[in-house]
Amino acid sequence: xxxxxxxxxxxxxxxxxxxxxxxxxxxxxxxxxxxxxxxxxxxxxxxxxxxxxxxxxxxxxxxxxxxxxxxxxxxxxxxxxxxxxxxxxxxxxxxxxxxxxxxxxxxxxxxxxxxxxxxxxxxxxxxxxxxxxxxxxxxxxxxxxxxxxxxxxxxxxxxxxxxxxxxxxxxxxxxxxxxxxxxxxxxxxxxxxxxxxxxxxxxxxxxxxxxxxxxxxxxxxxxxxxxxxxxxxxxxxxxxxxxxxxxxxxxxxxxxxxxxxxxxxxxxxxxxxxxxxxxxxxxxxxxxxxxxxxxxxxxxxxxxxxxxxxxxxxxxxxxxxxxxxxxxxxxxxxxxxxxxxxxxxxxxxxxxxxxxxxxxxxxxxxxxxxxxxxxxxxxxxxxxxxxxxxxxxxxxxxxxxxxxxxxxxxxxxxxxxxxxxxxxxxxxxxxxxxxxxxxxxxxxxxxxxxxxxxxxxxxxxxxxxxxxxxxxxxxxxxxxxxxxxxxxxxxxxxxx
Numbered sequence: 001x002x003x004x005x006x007x008x009x010x011x012x013x014x015x016x017x018x019x020x021x022x023x024x025x026x027x028x029x030x031x032x033x034x035x036x037x038x039x040x041x042x043x044x045x046x047x048x049x050x051x052x053x054x055x056x057x058x059x060x061x062x063x064x065x066x067x068x069x070x071x072x073x074x075x076x077x078x079x080x081x082x083x084x085x086x087x088x089x090x091x092x093x094x095x096x097x098x099x100x101x102x103x104x105x106x107x108x109x110x111x112x113x114x115x116x117x118x119x120x121x122x123x124x125x126x127x128x129x130x131x132x133x134x135x136x137x138x139x140x141x142x143x144x145x146x147x148x149x150x151x152x153x154x155x156x157x158x159x160x161x162x163x164x165x166x167x168x169x170x171x172x173x174x175x176x177x178x179x180x181x182x183x184x185x186x187x188x189x190x191x192x193x194x195x196x197x198x199x200x201x202x203x204x205x206x207x208x209x210x211x212x213x214x215x216x217x218x219x220x221x222x223x224x225x226x227x228x229x230x231x232x233x234x235x236x237x238x239x240x241x242x243x244x245x246x247x248x249x250x251x252x253x254x255x256x257x258x259x260x261x262x263x264x265x266x267x268x269x270x271x272x273x274x275x276x277x278x279x280x281x282x283x284x285x286x287x288x289x290x291x292x293x294x295x296x297x298x299x300x301x302x303x304x305x306x307x308x309x310x311x312x313x314x315x316x317x318x319x320x321x322x323x324x325x326x327x328x329x330x331x332x333x334x335x336x337x338x339x340x341x342x343x344x345x346x347x348x349x350x351x352x353x354x355x356x357x358x359x360x361x362x363x364x365x366x367x368x369x370x371x372x373x374x375x376x377x378x379x380x381x382x383x384x385x386x387x388x389x390x391x392x393x394x395x396x397x398x399x400x401x402x403x404x405x406x407x408x409x410x411x412x413x414x415x416x417x418x419x420x421x422x423x424x425x426x427x428x429x430x431x432x433x434x435x436x437x438x439x440x441x442x443x444x445x446x447x448x449x450x451x452x453x454x455x456x457x458x459x460x461x462x463x464x465x466x467x468x469x470x471x472x473x474x475x476x477x478x479x480x481x482x483x484x485x486x487x488x489x490x491x492x493x494x495x496x
Contacts (some may be wrong), residue, residue, distance in 0.1 A: 013221035020045065066177055103315040105156045106415075111153035114139045117194045125187050133180055143341030146334055149307030152347070158203040158230055162318045164195075165228075167208040168236030168270070173239045175272065178335045181207050212238075214245035218269075222231070222253055225267040228342045232318035233267050240271035240285020240329065241464070248287075255326050256292040264323045273303070273329040274374050275424045275465050277472030283423060283466035287399075290327045291434040294400040301400040303329040303372045305357070305429070307343035307352055309397050312353035312399040329456060334374050344369065355398035357408040361382070365414040367394040367486050370439065371422040372396040372431055375479070379422060382480050392417070399431055411446040418455040419443060422483045424476060426461035430457055456483045 003011045011022055018040055022029035030037040031249040051065045117137045120126060126134075137148050144152070154164045155376075169175065172182045184481045195205040218235050225233040237243045244248065250269075258264045271285035290301050299323060304310045316398035317326050334340040345351070359380055369391060370381055376395045383391050395408055396403070411419075419439065422432040433456055458480055 010326060024135070029176055042168045042183040044367055050455070056357075058073060061099060063067060069374075080244070081177050081183055091138065098409070103312045103319065103321070104316075104351040105152070105347060106346055107344065108267050109159065110152050110344070110347060111139060113152050113198065116198050117151055119145065120183050120192055120194070122255065124183065124185050124190075124192060125251075126183055127186055128259040130183070138470075139344060143343050144332065144347065145336070145341050146307045146310065147174070149230050149342065149347070150179070150314065151195065153311045154205060154232075155198055157315065157318040158205050159199060161203045162317075163205070163228070163231040164234075164318065165204075165206045165221075165224065165231055166234045168234075169212060169238035169242070170209055170462065171236050172207045175236075176332055195266055201366055203284075208238065212242075214242055215249060218243075219245040220251045222249060222257075222265060229264075229266065229320075231322075232314070234270055235267070236270035236330070237272065237285070237417045239282045239376075240273040241281055241283065242273055243269065243285060250290075250292070251293070254367040255290075258298060259296060260322075260392060265325050266317055266320065266323055268317055268326045268328060270328050270330045272332050272334050274334075275472065277469035277478070279466070279467045280463045280465045284429060285329055286429070286464075287329055287425070287431060288429050288434060290402060291431060293377055296399060299327055300323065300324050300398065301327045302327075302398045305331070305334065305340070305373060305376050305395055306342050306346075306397075307340065308346035308351070308362075309353055309357075311347055316340055316353060317434050329373060330375055337374075337377065339377055340374075353397075355396070355403035356409055356410070357395040357397060359395075361390050361392050363390065365417050366390045367484075368392045368394060368414060368417045369422050369483055370394045370419065372399060373424075375422060375424050378476070378480050379483060382484055386484060386487075388484060391484070396435075399435070402435070404438075407439075407442050409442055410445055410450060415447050416449050418454055419448070419449055420483055421453045422479065423457040424479060426458045426464065427455060428459065428460040429464060432457065452484065 003009075009470060019029070020040060021027060027266070043155045051062075055062060064094075093270060095357075116139055118134050120134070136145065137151065139148075154166075157164055171179070173180055181193055181195060184190070185192075193205065193207070195207075214237065221233055221235040250322070253269060254265065254269070273283075273285035273287065275283045287301070287303070290299065293299065294301055302313060313326065313328065316322050331340070367388075367390065371379060371393070372395065376478070379393050382388075382395065392410070392414065394407070396407075411417075421432055421435065421439065422431055425432075427433070436453065436455075439453045440451050443453070458475060466475075
């Protein structure tokens with residue numbers, strides 16, 4: 001420290017360390033390294049050397065050092081004694097029932113945010129193609145797309161005093177060129193971050209492009225979320241697959257930290273997910289892994305399919321209504337899909353996140369298709385093309401905790417319907433093997449005559465996706481057709 005202060009440059013310390021014990025206090029390292037541990041046993045410990053140095057320098061005395069050591073031992077023993085009486089409650093620590101709060105935002109506030117993001121500072125000269133990007137941020141009658149919903153969630157939070165911190169690979173522009181949080185003047189190079197300049201009294205908005213070191217970055221952001229619980233902290237994998245580079249952080253800390261150490265976190269993991277013919281390394285965020293880690297209300301695992309639901313999820317997390325890590329399967333195709341927009345009224349006061357979205361038939365349903373994520377749009381398009389009005393399509397927007405009450409409420413409407421789970425992931429991946437028996441149990445509770453759901457999706461595979469776009473499209477089309485192959489014969493004839 002003294003060197004840095006005087007020389008204004010870094011210093012490198014070559015620190016040689018050793019273990020006085022082996023793997024633990026009862027391990028015997030001399031079994032395998034007798035010479036090394038013979039020398040270590042003769043070497044005075046650091047605390048003894050340091051104490052001797054202070055005593056020799058007249059800084060302290062042997063009696064004072066002994067008293068300090070005894071005081072430390074007494075504090076440690078007192079902590080052990082106190083720990084004997086600690087008992088966690090049944091639902092974990094602390095007892096926090098899920099809160100439902102107002103996550104809608106008044107229209108003037110949303111309009112103000114949209115206008116600020118649509119209009120860069122006067123005189124700014126942007127890339128010619130940025131004009132179209134900025135125009136898309138305006139609130140229009142056609143609906144609000146995914147990127148705008150995200151920006152309005154962030155903007156509304158910082159205006160309400162909630163700091164927002166986003167990091168990940170290319171998050172400022174967006175890995176799919178959909179955000180453009182930072183606008184660069186192409187003449188001067190000057191940057192303008194609209195979300196950081198909404199109001200002089202707003203909370204801080206930060207977005208950082210991080211290196212391709214998921215383990216380090218996610219670990220840092222998890223720690224940041226613990227130290228700054230008042231902030232909305234988000235980390236995004238460039239593709240959801242890349243989160244496996246941080247699997248240790250996910251397993252050892254994010255999924256289990258509250259259970260092990262009573263330390264809750266509101267960290268958000270944004271994991272782009274969805275098979276789109278881009279090959280095996282750019283398709284799957286490994287939804288099945290997070291569902292296997294989910295227990296005792298330790299996580300929220302969601303796969304939202306509408307911009308409004310994404311908006312409300314972010315606001316719930318930022319406002320502290322759910323003090324749990326949020327694992328969010330983010331879309332790629334839905335960022336620009338014309339059908340994937342939400343009307344303005346779905347963002348206004350009185351609205352909130354919907355864990356289940358239902359496309360209802362006008363009469364009785366003979367077939368109920370359950371799914372999650374972007375494949376819902378393909379199923380709904382096919383339903384319209386076939387005129388299959390007797391088909392209900394239920395989108396599970398939240399997978400864990402499973403919205404059991406909402407599912408029961410829908411299944412009770414159609415006691416004789418056939419249930420089919422539809423997914424684009426291979427059979428040994430995605431949500432199927434996790435949700436299979438849970439759906440059957442719910443269907444039995446609702447009195448369905450055929451409670452066992454059928455599976456429609458890709459067959460089992462060691463790879464999450466193939467490598468050829470044409471094959472992907474063929475397989476995807478086959479999944480949709482097979483889902484509707486379960487239509488009752490009378491309804492198929494009517495559709496034809």
